[in-house]
Amino acid sequence: MxxxxxxxxxxxxxxxxxxxxxxxxxxxxxxKLGRDVDVSDNKSQRWRNMAMIALGQSKMVKxxxxxxxxxxxxxxxxxxxxxxxxxxxxxxxxxxxxxxxxxxxxxxxxxxxxxxxxxxxxxxxxxxxxxxxxxxxxxxxxxxxxxxxxxxxxxxxxxxxxxxxxxxxxxxxxxxxxxxxxxxxxxxxxxxxxxxxxxxxxxxxxxxxxxxxxxxxxxxxxxxxxxxxxxxxxxxxxxxxxGKTRPKGQFDNNEAVTKEVKMMMDPNIDPFAAQPEGSVTDTPAKFGASDVQDLNWVQLLNAYTCTECGRCTSECPANKTGKKLSPRKIMMDTRDRLEEVGKNIDANKGMFKDDGKQLLDDYITREELWACTTCNACVEACPVSIDPLSIIMDMRRYLVMEQSAAPMELNNMMTNVENNGAPWPYNQMDRLNWKNE
Amino acid sequence: MENIKVPTMAEFMAEGKQPEVLFWVGCAGSFDDRAKKITKALVRILNKANVEFAVLGTEESCTGDPAKRSGNEFLFQMQAVTNIEVMNAYEIKKIVTACPHCFNTIKNEYPGLGGKYEVMHHTQFLKSLLDEGRLSIEGGQFKGKRITFHDPCYLGRANNVYEAPRELIRKLDAELIEMKSCKSRGLCCGAGGAQMFKEPEKGDKDINIERTEQALETKPQIIAAGCPFCNTMMTDGIKGKEKESEVAVMDVAELIANAQDL
Structure with a gap:
């Protein structure tokens, strides 16, 4: 034979x-280049989502x-x-x-x-x-x-x-x-x-x-x-x-920030006290994200999953009105940069060698990030539970918390919130004046 | 000065009493001239329904929503923790607010920072009053009017509340007409994510104009809103289209209050 x-x-x-x-x-x-993220919650909801959305194509038929x-x-x-x-x-x-x-x-x-x-x-x-x-x-x-x-x-x-x-x-x-x-x-x-x-x-x-x-x-x-x-x-x-199981409007609270805020607010904590021996300071090296390694692995998985159908972009209010922001581009850029970083690691014997590039500016511009209204239309439109908004938010956090690079008007708004508890320059003591007007 | 009763938490505390619900007014509701009218309309309804509510008054501060959506997590959490401290000290259990941004932030983002409350958007709260028979809704001047409802992103998509405002509008015996993109596909008014406080990026059109055009396609007499920021954006849109004489932008609470001449 x-x-x-x-x-x-x-x-x-x-x-x-x-x-x-x-x-x-x-x-x-x-x-795994991405940060770890806890996804152990809502198991039954997660299985249901997979059965309905992926197996059952429930969002495709919208x-x-x-x-x-x-x-x-x-x-x-x-x-x-x-x-x-x-x-x-x-x-x-x-x-x-x-x-x-x-x-x-x-x-x-x-x-x-x-x-x-x-x-x-x-x-x-x-x-x-x-x-x-x-x-x-x-x-x-x-x-x-x-x-x-x-x-x-x-x-x-x-x-x-x-x-x-x-x-x-x-x-x-x-x-x-x-x-x-x-x-x-x-x-x-x-x-x-x-x-x-x-x-x-x-x-x-x-x-x-x-x-x-x-x-x-x-x-x-x-x-x-x-x-x-x-x-x-x-x-x-x-x-x-x-994919996200919490309400779409719920953005995560940064835990490292919570610790700092609690420390500032709690009179019993001595911020200058010596750290106990062997304790690790868990303040992250960076707030927010300027490159793919700062995103979590679910966000990176989102990028690999994106099939570029563009339903997100077609629903995006910023994109509809001619702004540069396109949620699909956010996902494509993230994948492209991640691939670039991966190839860099392959070429340098398993170690990433600084290539002078990052996701911010080299791929995603600030103009795109600031055009987002956080309306969640892109998240709702995605047939496979991709969340472009979470990447936009993490990058805004980097811009504001690491670079203080918010647009001027937003800086004014934040100063107002900080000083008078409202985004406009009104006195907090006048907050109930409407009652007598 | 009108005859409205607006007790504060401090006053309740002094009498050793707890209100049924805290009315979280929000920054727009406290300071913005247009939004103050919504605040008062809601107060008139609450007074009429004999709801024992209180406000924080000068002890209220921005929830931190615009700071958070701008990326300033630090400022957001400072605001949140301060507000939570105040509310926990008053042992607040239930909150109603006419601002979907405050609603979303307190409902979803405060629990992780120690602030656990039952939070309702005013349309949900009014609906519950209606169901309990504490509030009656009459159509009045709005009977048979063509009304379209603009879903606020932070009420609708963000928290899946679509029906409460619509049921209230239907109770007015009004003709509720839906825009082509509504509910989970409703188009943003353009104010969210702190856009309210800055100029939009370069494009061919402003988002509120696009949304106003969608609303005008339904030939409405009234565009109903459930958010002070959407209200501003849509009002500006209507002005931009020079339709102020034909189309009014009103909050659902205003519709109910005005129908009964409250």
Missing amino acids: NYIPNILFAIALISGIGYFATNVKKLIRNL RPIAGFLHVIVYVGFVIINIEVLEIILDGLFGTHRLFSTVLPASVYGFLIGSFEILAALVFVSVIIFWMRRNIIKIKRFWSKEMTSWPKNDANFILYFEMVLMTLFLVMNATDVHFQAMDTGNIISQHITSWFGNTSSETFHIIERTAWWLHILGILVFLNYLYFSKHLHILLAFPNTFY
């Missing part, structure tokens, strides 16, 4: 999965057309992947359609028939997606931050899916043995005729070619994920799990 195809298959499979695993490791390493098409592609992706299991087993053991020999013909036919219908539906949906981007030119796909790579990335994904679905159907259509079973070939039987009176030998060659290209394509696609916005197909699940 000829074992060469089996061996080639095993090599392709191992290297495909192996390379993907190295990149997953790199991704986890990069996430925009019915895109949502409906996305559900087709998503369900298609998940279900058609059952077929990949058979392909892998066939590839490793040199069998042909292993499941057709173990499952009753009717069951096998039902499965493959469903895959074929889904494949056709996915193909159509992907075409519509492509048209929305490239022909209808929906505004959110053409914003400023959608430079050539993000646009190409989105289209590559769509081409990949078109090709994979085509290969799957062609593979079935040219499989003489499968067509002879005449069950489950609901779509592919019509494609068979396109090949006309081809000899069974040629059919076999086409079938084998499609089969190989299909599985190799899947392995290439798997490895494309790490470099692409398409990573969301995996990360949407952890991201919705770790």
Whole structure:
């Protein structure tokens, strides 16, 4: 017997999965560059969020057309992947359609028939997606931050899916043995005729070619994920799990600040007392965030999860009215900078070497940060629980608490709050005057 | 001077009594001329419903919301801890406020700093009075009027309160019409995140104009608001569109108070 195809298959499979695993490791390493954050609360709510938002696509369908098409592609992706299991087993053991020999013909036919219908539906949906981007030119796909790579990335994904679905159907259509079973070939039987009176030998060659290209394509696609916005197909699940469970209006209280404030307010604490031996001062080196390492790992996970759909930006009041702020750009910038830092670490034997750059100013400008109204429209719009607002807030904290670089009018407002307990220059003693006016 | 009763916590304390609820007036409600009218409208309703409330008066200070949203966590926490000390000393249990920013901050951000209270937005509180039969709402001059409600971000999206203000408006027998983007998709008025206190960044349009245009699409007679800052922004928007003679911007509390000539 000829074992060469089996061996080639095993090599392709191992290297495909192996390379993907190295990149997953790199991704986890990069996430760990972020600060730690406690996400042990609200377990049951978190599971519910993941089930509803990621698995159940509940927020995708808020925009019915895109949502409906996305559900087709998503369900298609998940279900058609059952077929990949058979392909892998066939590839490793040199069998042909292993499941057709173990499952009753009717069951096998039902499965493959469903895959074929889904494949056709996915193909159509992907075409519509492509048209929305490239022909209808929906505004959110053409914003400023959608430079050539993000646009190409989105289209590559769509081409990949078109090709994979085509290969799957062609593979079935040219499989003489499968067509002879005449069950489950609901779509592919019509494609068979396109090949006309081809000899069974040629059919076999086409079938084998499609089969190989299909599985190799899947392995290439798997490895494309790490470099692409398409990573969301995996990360949407952890991201919705770790997403915010508190009310959207609740911003975290910085604990280091709390300690300092309490110390200032408590007459019994001697701020000059010597720290007990061995105690660690937990005042952070920096308030707020000027670079990706100052963000927490959930915020970094948010950045890797972002699929650049732009729903956030299309709902952002600042962006709608022509300001530079785009919540999607905040996420894309964070990921780009994180990748840059990761590559820097790889190039410098595991240590980050200062590159004179940071997330603030080199990626995200102050003008963008100060345009935010903290209205949470972006957070609400995100179909996978990304929180661009938390990054904006952490960066504002850096600007104000580390650099005292708030816009002048805000400094005036803060001085007023500090001196008279109101954002305007009124005397606190006049606070009840309205009663007698 | 009108005949309104506004006791302070200090007065209650002196009599050895606790009010039913603390009315947190907020900076806008205390100092802004337009917002003071909302404060008084709410007081008139509370007086009418015989709600034993008190204000902190000169002991109240900014919650710290604009400082926090500007990024000044230190100033925010100083304000918060000071306010919490005052309120805890008075053993405050329940708070009502007509400002969604104060509402959000006290409700969500004070507990972590030692201030745990039941906090209600005035529309929620009025709704509860209505449900308990302590308050009746009449349509009066607003019967059949076309009213659209602008969701304040810090009431709606931030805290998922969408129904209380709407139910109050419906009780006026008014025609409540929704804007295209409302509730969880409501567009910000442009004031949040301390934008109220600064000029907007460069763009093609001001946010309040965009929102006012959305409101005007519903052909309203009244734009109802539930936030003093939204009120200012929408009022400015209406002025900018020269529609002041046709469209009024009013707080839900003002609608209820004015309907009964309070």
